[in-house]
Amino acid sequence: MKTRILSRADLEKLLSMPDAVRAVEGAFLAHGRGEALMPPKVYLSLPQHGGDFRAMPSYLDGAAGVKWVNSHPDNPKKHGLPAVMALYVLSDPETARPLAILDGTLLTAARTGAAAAVASRHLARRGARTIGLVGTGVQSRFLLSAHRVLFPDLEVLAHDLDPASAARFAGEVGGRVAPLDEVAGCDIVCTSTPGREIVVRSAMVRDGAHVNAMGADAPGKQELESALVARARIVIDDHEQATHSGEINVPLHDGALREAQIFGTLGEVVAGKRPGRVRDDEITLFDSTGLAIQDLALARVLFERARAAGAGVELDLVGIAS
Numbered sequence: 055m056k057t058r059i060l061s062r063a064d065l066e067k068l069l070s071m072p073d074a075v076r077a078v079e080g081a082f083l084a085h086g087r088g089e090a091l092m093p094p095k096v097y098l099s100l101p102q103h104g105g106d107f108r109a110m111p112s113y114l115d116g117a118a119g120v121k122w123v124n125s126h127p128d129n130p131k132k133h134g135l136p137a138v139m140a141l142y143v144l145s146d147p148e149t150a151r152p153l154a155i156l157d158g159t160l161l162t163a164a165r166t167g168a169a170a171a172v173a174s175r176h177l178a179r180r181g182a183r184t185i186g187l188v189g190t191g192v193q194s195r196f197l198l199s200a201h202r203v204l205f206p207d208l209e210v211l212a213h214d215l216d217p218a219s220a221a222r223f224a225g226e227v228g229g230r231v232a233p234l235d236e237v238a239g240c241d242i243v244c245t246s247t248p249g250r251e252i253v254v255r256s257a258m259v260r261d262g263a264h265v266n267a268m269g270a271d272a273p274g275k276q277e278l279e280s281a282l283v284a285r286a287r288i289v290i291d292d293h294e295q296a297t298h299s300g301e302i303n304v305p306l307h308d309g310a311l312r313e314a315q316i317f318g319t320l321g322e323v324v325a326g327k328r329p330g331r332v333r334d335d336e337i338t339l340f341d342s343t344g345l346a347i348q349d350l351a352l353a354r355v356l357f358e359r360a361r362a363a364g365a366g367v368e369l370d371l372v373g374i375a376s
């Protein structure tokens with residue numbers, strides 16, 4: 055009856071990216087079938103502190119939980135801390151017993167990478183040979199490792215505003231640093247910058263490319279030129295979240311894009327309710343804001359693994375064990 059506490063170090067030993075991709079694809083499938091419960095994220099915006107907090111509750115197939123997560127883009131420079139940190143609380147929906155408290159930071163990064171890889175599986179052109187990472191911070195590592203589960207032979211190109219960051223990343227992953235035009239010209243492009251300015255212009259992206267726009271996840275954030283968004287077949291993760299805070303939020307607000315131009319959700323594509331890529335020469339765009347059910351699906355897998363391995367620390371946190 056105790057609550058299992060799982061630190062990042064515990065999760066690092068338990069995490070497998072193939073499992074993460076499988077769990078997250080299952081979550082999108084459930085979302086597409088209308089089987090998941092996921093009230094909209096609650097934002098606590100604190101511009102005076104340079105960031106925001108979000109609460110993300112959900113229910114999926116007999117599991118329930120909530121993530122408490124932030125986005126403080128200046129954290130790395132100002133405080134030497136990650137831009138995103140999180141805690142996850144996993145509960146038994148039958149009794150409400152708190153099953154586990156997990157580090158949600160690694161969870162966030164892994165489930166975000168997994169979502170992009172699932173999108174690429176359904177939307178990228180067959181025979182994609184190159185992947186371009188624009189922004190080489192925390193998320194980029196997981197974007198790449200998740201893609202490598204499904205696309206093991208991709209050539210990796212990287213660009214970052216900070217050349218030292220790009221060089222470090224390229225060295226770590228066996229890729230190469232390239233100019234932004236070349237990176238954005240890859241078959242699969244993943245953007246994970248803070249989204250405070252437009253980074254990728256339409257002219258940089260080739261017909262037939264698939265773009266995973268991961269960085270914009272709050273109102274006013276945008277990484278892609280609106281003309282590129284309007285040129286693409288747009289697949290979102292969730293209508294309410296994407297229109298409020300995804301890559302499409304600014305072009306919609308400015309009138310550069312109409313809601314009718316949104317093709318559908320990734321869940322609908324995974325569930326076979328809508329086709330994925332239709333033509334080889336079209337640009338597909340996955341607009342990711344990050345769904346609570348991605349976290350829940352992966353948290354549950356990690357909890358089950360931890361229980362089997364006896365990992366972490368068990369605590370009678372709420373005084374129900376005796």
Ligand SMILES: NC(=O)c1ccc[n+]([C@@H]2O[C@H](COP(=O)([O-])OP(=O)(O)OC[C@H]3O[C@@H](n4cnc5c(N)ncnc54)[C@H](O)[C@@H]3O)[C@@H](O)[C@H]2O)c1
Nearest residue numbers: 125189190191192193214215246247248268269342343344
């Ligand atoms: N969609 C989702 O589910 C999801 C999940 C987690 C984080 N995010 C968002 O992803 C973004 C990145 O998160 P992170 O944890 O990787 O941050 P991070 O700070 O670790 O990395 C961001 C990188 O982008 C680089 N960068 C900044 N401006 C740039 C520019 N104009 N051109 C090229 N590179 C630039 C920075 O130098 C840094 O290396 C954040 O906006 C975060 O809120 C989205």
